[in-house]
Amino acid sequence: MKDQENQKADTNKASGLSRRGLIKGAASASVAAVGSGAITGFPMVWAQNIKNVTLRQFGTGVSNLNAIADKCKEELGFNLQLTSLDSDSVTQRAVTQPKSYDIADIEYWICKKVFPSGVMQPLDTSRLKNYDKISPLFITGKLTEDSEIAQGTAPHTVGFVESQSSKKFAKSPTNWMTLIPTIYNADTLGIRPDLVGRPITQWSDIMDPAFKGKTSILNIPSIGIMDAAMICESMGIIKYGDKGNMTKKEIDATMKVLMDAKKAGQFRAFWKSFDESVNLMASGEVVIQSMWSPAVAAVRSRSIPCVYQPLKEGYRAWGGGLGLASHLSGLELDAAYEYIDWYLSGWVGAYLNRQGYYSAAPETSKAFMSDDEWGFWIEGKEAKGDILSPSGDVMEKAGSRRDGGSYWDRMGNIACWNSVMDENKYMVRKWNEFIVS
Amino acid sequence: MNNPTICLNARPIDAYMTTLINKTNIRSYWQALPLTLVLFLFLVFPIIVIGIVSFWDYNEYSIIPDFILDNYEFLLTSPVTWQAYLKTFKYAFLTWLLTLSIGFTVAYFMAFHIRSTAAQTILFLICTVPFLTSNIIRMISWIPLLGRNGLVNSGLQSAGIIDQPLEFLLYSDFAIVLAYVHLYTLFMVTPVFNSMMRIDRSLIEAAIDAGAKPFQILKDVIIPLSKSGIIVGSIFVFTLVMGDFVTVKIMGGGIRANVAILIYNEISLLQYPSAAAGAIILLITVIMMLVILFRLVDIRKEL
Numbered sequence: 001m002k003d004q005e006n007q008k009a010d011t012n013k014a015s016g017l018s019r020r021g022l023i024k025g026a027a028s029a030s031v032a033a034v035g036s037g038a039i040t041g042f043p044m045v046w047a048q049n050i051k052n053v054t055l056r057q058f059g060t061g062v063s064n065l066n067a068i069a070d071k072c073k074e075e076l077g078f079n080l081q082l083t084s085l086d087s088d089s090v091t092q093r094a095v096t097q098p099k100s101y102d103i104a105d106i107e108y109w110i111c112k113k114v115f116p117s118g119v120m121q122p123l124d125t126s127r128l129k130n131y132d133k134i135s136p137l138f139i140t141g142k143l144t145e146d147s148e149i150a151q152g153t154a155p156h157t158v159g160f161v162e163s164q165s166s167k168k169f170a171k172s173p174t175n176w177m178t179l180i181p182t183i184y185n186a187d188t189l190g191i192r193p194d195l196v197g198r199p200i201t202q203w204s205d206i207m208d209p210a211f212k213g214k215t216s217i218l219n220i221p222s223i224g225i226m227d228a229a230m231i232c233e234s235m236g237i238i239k240y241g242d243k244g245n246m247t248k249k250e251i252d253a254t255m256k257v258l259m260d261a262k263k264a265g266q267f268r269a270f271w272k273s274f275d276e277s278v279n280l281m282a283s284g285e286v287v288i289q290s291m292w293s294p295a296v297a298a299v300r301s302r303s304i305p306c307v308y309q310p311l312k313e314g315y316r317a318w319g320g321g322l323g324l325a326s327h328l329s330g331l332e333l334d335a336a337y338e339y340i341d342w343y344l345s346g347w348v349g350a351y352l353n354r355q356g357y358y359s360a361a362p363e364t365s366k367a368f369m370s371d372d373e374w375g376f377w378i379e380g381k382e383a384k385g386d387i388l389s390p391s392g393d394v395m396e397k398a399g400s401r402r403d404g405g406s407y408w409d410r411m412g413n414i415a416c417w418n419s420v421m422d423e424n425k426y427m428v429r430k431w432n433e434f435i436v437s
Numbered sequence: 438m439n440n441p442t443i444c445l446n447a448r449p450i451d452a453y454m455t456t457l458i459n460k461t462n463i464r465s466y467w468q469a470l471p472l473t474l475v476l477f478l479f480l481v482f483p484i485i486v487i488g489i490v491s492f493w494d495y496n497e498y499s500i501i502p503d504f505i506l507d508n509y510e511f512l513l514t515s516p517v518t519w520q521a522y523l524k525t526f527k528y529a530f531l532t533w534l535l536t537l538s539i540g541f542t543v544a545y546f547m548a549f550h551i552r553s554t555a556a557q558t559i560l561f562l563i564c565t566v567p568f569l570t571s572n573i574i575r576m577i578s579w580i581p582l583l584g585r586n587g588l589v590n591s592g593l594q595s596a597g598i599i600d601q602p603l604e605f606l607l608y609s610d611f612a613i614v615l616a617y618v619h620l621y622t623l624f625m626v627t628p629v630f631n632s633m634m635r636i637d638r639s640l641i642e643a644a645i646d647a648g649a650k651p652f653q654i655l656k657d658v659i660i661p662l663s664k665s666g667i668i669v670g671s672i673f674v675f676t677l678v679m680g681d682f683v684t685v686k687i688m689g690g691g692i693r694a695n696v697a698i699l700i701y702n703e704i705s706l707l708q709y710p711s712a713a714a715g716a717i718i719l720l721i722t723v724i725m726m727l728v729i730l731f732r733l734v735d736i737r738k739e740l
Contacts, residue, residue, distance in 0.1 A: 088705040088706060088707075089705070091707060092705075092707050095499065095707070117499060213604055219691050221706065262692070267692055268608060268690065268692070269608050269690030269691050269692050270690065270691035270692055271691060272691060276691075279580075283581075283584050283585070283586060284584075284585055284586050285584055285585050285607070285608075425496065425708075428706050428708070429511070432517070432699065432702050432703065432706075433515070433517040435691070435692075435694055435698075435702060436517045436520060436521050436694040436698065436699055436702075437517060437520065
């Protein structure tokens, strides 16, 4: 039985490789011919087969963008079917309905939960041309040689497994990657500068009695607990061993701080989805809250001032990537590799950069952005002209600067990654109690 | 001496009657079969599954077949559960009280003060107009009205009645009960109106002739005779409020919670077994409440 399976896998691999060889040839030929528009050369070779391929990708709304599916169809020739869900539903679906998707677009902390259940297969990094373009943040965990590795589920700790059939995360980079990183960012608190009435400099400012009834945090336990930990640490109440992997005692202490604040009426609401956070902020119900970068942009696009405030303790970071469902094989698997390689090749990266996220392969995306765009989004420079969103609306006026500064200022100042803890079950119960209390 | 002959005659008739009854019985069983199957497949079977799963174990990403009592133990000993039940009962009671008083008044007006049937029908249809939109939309439309900078607050502030915006209007128990009353009053109006329309008008005339005062008529004639409608309406309102989570989620701003929110949170966190245990306990609670309500009135007789 096992031998048979292995054999099957081998033949798949063999045919995949030979097909890939062809494509590589075609690609390099078209590189020579067309230059920068190289990727358009791809579908020619296997256009007949690949047209019928549809890859079903699902994930959180952040990177499940129709523009990417359209571009994929245009450049690679096959269809990409996207489904967007919230983080909880993504985890749920990834585990309980593995046959319902081909590509999972999930966050690293979700991967830590999902991958060991065997519903996904690791990716062979040698099949990806752009593998060495991936930011070292996802390979070694260090943005630069001398940067420190942040707490929490840092992507590189769950980024590799020991072998193709292994479900165990490897300690150091191997040839088998669980997720190919695509998107990440550094999160902090959003504020209404016109309503807070004083400079906001640290996480604990959200607990200032002056903002009683005007604050909110997000109700997704694995992320909310991190924001809570940043707040407690900043208040000087708790000192954590590892915020990303708390002990029961630390969880209890954190929850007590939150519950007391809730009883005292510090919070106006808890939000669970992106648009809830936008509405809370835009309507003035809250003036300081946990927020995601595009939500800040959405508030600002309504001409309401909103700042993604850098804080002295640093950022809470998150990262997501694409993984393969374990049932994927043959032509679909080849298409999936092709797609993921294309994802890293620059166009998508530039698209994501323009939304305020970061591309996992920064250097490839540079070619797809103007100098001014690159300067504004990545280098933290003053915008020379208006900065447009991917859909062409003005996001930032000329002369503005990105909150928090450059890529290196922001991603180099991570205090903690979104994570899932060993005491996850306990934490979730406690979190539930906090929400209900 | 006549008795034996009667008995003799009666026996075949008796036997005939019994077979007749048996035959109709069998026929009516056949008629009830489709509904029985549907109810079994889509109601009884799922509940059995939920009951079984509530004894299972779970970890972060999967549920494990087992027989443990942890889920119930945690549920029944956690003060949070009791708080949530207290909150749920509070919402249910307040909503019931308000929908009953509003619903009864509206139904009374339509049944006894509007003379023509056409006008009654039109008024009743007007009552149902809000139901032409989705209940989520009806709920969300309260938010711009009640918010800190909403219509109510800015209206009151510009009229000089208050200096500070009223915070309790939104994301509070007030907002939740308000939305419930708005959503569910019709469920009270309809059955009460229905049972009031069946009251024989000559009974009221008789009461007037016997010298009853208007309040006495209400207390001794109309309320007892519309009891079945009141109970049916109460059952609707109670069960709807007990099992609802969307209203609490939207109007409570995620900061308030009832039992259903507790279950919803657990489901979204993949903790199916503990959610199942929560659902079973909630089911038992609601059934107990229904048993009490059904004790008050024999629904089959009254309808």
